[in-house]
Amino acid sequence: MASVIIGDGLMTTDGHLHASQMAVAVFRNSTQQWHVVLACGTFTYHDTPPFTLQWTTPSGQSVSSSQYKEGQFLLLLDNPVSGGSYTCRVPDSSASVACLHGNSTDVSSTVVVDDVKSRLTLLEAENRQVHADNRQLHADNRQLKEEQNQTNARIDSVSTLLSQHLHDERTKRVSFLATNLKDNTPSFHDVLILTTVHNNQGNGYNPATGKFTAPYNGTYCFMSSLCGYGSGHVISVFLMVDGKTELFVDTQFGSAVDYDAASLQAVVSVRAGQSVWLQVNGDINQFYSYSYSNSFSGFLVSYDL
Incomplete structure (x- = not known):
């Protein structure tokens, strides 16, 4: 069995790349930190495309996308976030694989990252996590109290039995x-x-x-x-x-x-x-x-x- 994908140029929803900053930060287990996320797409491939996108940071550094998810290449920015223009593009080495030919080989999109807005995004994510942790702590605390109450009830029951046993030992002599x-x-x-x-x-x-x-x-x-x-x-x-x-x-x-x-x-x-x-x-x-x-x-x- 084989799958054949037929498309014209970049297989995106409109043939163009669209770079944007996601409204919600993402927590990364490997760094144990929240990260501002940039997205570029949106692609119509059923699976991960046979190429990746390169990003150019405000300092001119070229970095590869961090991951591909739901039709978009994502870039998780390091903390603290550097504000400025971030550009995503198909690298020249992947132009043919991406079905780019002739004048259409330079396909890119730029998003301007505001470092203040990014810090707010991170703070909102951390705040949501704190609230979620607090809710979980309250739930765990309620569970611990219930278990403690049950334990105390069992202790009281055993204590009552022992007290009765000691009383019986003193009084029930035959x-x-x-x-x-x-x-x-x-x-x-x-x-x-x-x-x-x-x-x-x-x-x-x-x-x-x-x-x-x-x-x-x-x-x-x-x-x-x-x-x-x-x-x-x-x-x-x-x-x-x-x-x-x-x-x-x-x-x-x-x-x-x-x-x-x-x-x-x-x-x-x-x-x-x-x-x-x-x-x-x-x-x-x-x-x-x-x-x-x-x-x-x-x-x-x-x-x-």
Whole structure:
């Protein structure tokens, strides 16, 4: 595929060059400065022309165009801007490429640059940039304030939780210890009721029922020490949590042994209102009657937030 461009002389809108000073300055990243811009054109090429324009400065220096954009060759003036006449033309070496022949080879256009007007143009551009930067700073500041408010809200929330946690650590203390078994020969599925309460912090243990009811959601540790008596009998006890077996201990006495001991310990998760107790398994359990021989105890390890 090929493109063919057909034109008469310079391919501009009217066959002539028109030099002018753009009303708005341009910011150049390479210099990090605003520049007054001169334009020369306007060309009808679809793409960049196969030649460039030369500019003659007021001091007589010849410089090439800085860039080509939207049909015009542009020249970005250095700062500070030198006032005077700037002329754009097609260099002689590019005359044939630009389709210039005969008397039409000297095609040029001149624009007079006022250095005061140029400084005003630069100041206006810088002022617009300052306003734009200020608007962006205000927007960034609002965003930072919103983020800070959100952060403060999260900090306040965590602080509240920590304060509540510390308060709970001081106030939500639960522990109990009970001894003195009410019935030394309980029946199958009976609850072991220990009637003497030595400690009942949080009032969770009920000596009338033998059951501990959790006042808070949390992790609890429960322990029991049991002593059996009489040959041919056993100690067979479940630790029950809300009606479900959590742990089981079992020991049998030999014919020549009248005493035996068993113990259990468990760390379990218990919801507020759920009960924990010791329950007999079998019907040949027999416990030693000394009041301190059997015990049931527990304490709150940590409560759930």
